[in-house]
């Protein structure tokens with residue numbers, strides 16, 4: 001449409017270009033004062049309600065509606081006027097960031113220092129510390145606090161300021177965690193004092209490597225000074241545990257938008273009202289992961305240190321930016337706090353059927369907790385960390401952290417679809433132009449991860465709580481290929497395997513693991529438990545007995561030979577096995593007892609080839625199978641030796657039964 005019926009040339013669209021092509025002469029523009037004409041004039045649009053560009057931009061963002069006042073709740077801040085509440089909140093943040101040697105906290109300001117014109121700034125600026133004569137430079141500057149930003153704001157922060165942050169084709173935020181792409185359990189330290197010295201599990205097999213209070217303070221000061229030296233820090237105030245009676249308030253202070261978004265996804269997100277009465281946190285994380293610890297500091301054996309101080313309710317992270325360190329650090333804290341309240345903390349996934357039947361999925365990293373608890377036919381309660389109380393189960397977290405190496409839409413549709421706007425994609429590789437992620441690419445690490453809020457899974461059960469579990473599924477990824485795909489366990493066997501916590505560590509999640517290696521990790525999470533494993537085991541036995549839960553051992557690892565010659569059991573088969581456990585059909589199956597491990601294996605499972613149910617059938621070399629079986633049995637026996645002189649629960653009889661429930665040879 002180069003010209004309309006009146007012979008006028010439309011300036012917009014193709015007309016001008018087409019006309020220009022005609023020997024370079026510019027088209028003549030006829031102006032008309034007839035208003036209702038087919039030609040679109042600029043004047044016909046309503047004018048913008050701004051006089052300047054700055055004013056125009058200021059119109060773009062509207063201030064959030066004021067938070068509704070809390071009615072009927074006598075919270076810390078409930079009765080305070082807005083101004084006073086803001087002041088107390090900033091004082092609380094300043095107190096968190098206080099250097100312990102200088103006494104007072106930094107002057108904190110809310111908002112991005114880049115937004116000088118920010119209207120909030122006047123209102124939210126409070127000089128908390130009175131200037132002192134011995135002032136250092138750090139006491140002269142302001143610490144800008146980006147407080148509980150939204151995912152959209154965090155995206156902008158990440159993309160603008162953090163190298164390696166990109167938006168993928170499905171809208172997720174791709175980022176790099178730096179040199180560390182997995183947890184560093186050897187760099188974990190726990191303050192040993194008079195109380196924790198008695199309460200916690202120390203020594204051989206324990207994840208708690210001691211440090212003293214003084215050294216903790218040195219690292220804390222290092223982290224706080226680092227954070228205060230930055231232009232701005234991110235502060236997240238959130239909750240742990242969906243059980244309202246046992247909810248823990250956590251504050252995470254971090255230097256990266258990526259870390260703030262990760263914790264936004266992983267912890268429970270407070271409502272504006274809940275945030276108003278947040279008050280003082282129960283626990284604080286100082287994540288100064290970009291800054292190393294000082295190896296001249298006592299107890300430091302590398303540049304990474306993850307330090308837990310239960311007396312101070314604080315954790316300090318130096319020298320690692322792997323985000324999983326924060327969520328698993330808080331999990332350790334829950335493994336201390338909850339059992340003190342007679343609540344069992346569980347390293348397990350959890351889901352629920354339409355009829356309210358709950359299943360727990362215990363397992364070490366990479367065994368299938370996230371994959372198998374995320375089941376389109378069931379309600380997801382959580383993928384990794386739970387509590388079992390007198391009334392049922394509750395998720396500790398508000399999000400999931402899925403492995404995404406080799407992720408496929410067909411095999412794991414719910415996880416695939418959760419990777420969208422708001423999701424953090426750690427260490428994945430994507431196509432430069434289309435930003436399509438190649439989930440098969442291990443160039444950065446094998447431990448690629450996606451962190452998303454739990455409601456990104458369509459059938460998430462919100463609130464994430466459920467009744468007492470009916471099935472307790474122990475997942476082991478057996479790289480030797482000798483454990484059956486599924487076995488039914490009696491209570492003593494369940495306890496034996498729970499305490500043993502056998503699996504093969506697969507590459508990536510922990511540093512230095514390049515190929516599957518047999519490990520025993522008590523309670524399927526020795527890296528996170530704080531007290532002796534028998535304490536958790538006794539609680540589990542008591543609860544399973546009381547509520548009549550059935551134990552199962554599911555091998556999600558190798559079949560047809562060990563790692564290298566056999567192959568991993570097809571996910572589709574494992575899903576069929578899990579379906580049969582949930583439906584109750586497997587409980588009624590016919591069973592046969594295996595030699596050596598004495599495991600009850602079914603002769604048939606719907607949808608699974610019967611010959612794979614006894615692993616011996618899948619091995620081409622029967623002698624090789626027997627040798628490997630004996631080798632694994634020996635490893636179990638050796639490992640259990642540390643537990644032989646520990647009583648499990650009040651009952652000696654159970655202890656004896658558990659000891660007898662291991663391999664017999």
Ligand SMILES: Nc1ncnc2c1ncn2[C@@H]1O[C@H](COP(=O)(O)OP(=O)(O)O)[C@@H](O)[C@H]1O
Nearest residue numbers: 365366367368369370371403556569570571574
């Ligand atoms: N038979 C199987 N059962 C469970 N997971 C399997 C199986 N075969 C392959 N996998 C893969 O193993 C990984 C299990 O990881 P994930 O569920 O994240 O473990 P966890 O949550 O216990 O750390 C996923 O990448 C999944 O696709």
Ligand SMILES: C=C(OP(=O)(O)O)C(=O)O
Nearest residue numbers: 183324364365366401509
């Ligand atoms: C985040 C982790 O948990 P998992 O692998 O069990 O999902 C981890 O171990 O670092």
Ligand SMILES: [Ca+2]
Nearest residue numbers: 404405406407
């Ligand atoms: Ca996968």
Ligand SMILES: [Mn+2]
Nearest residue numbers: 369370384401
């Ligand atoms: Mn997981």
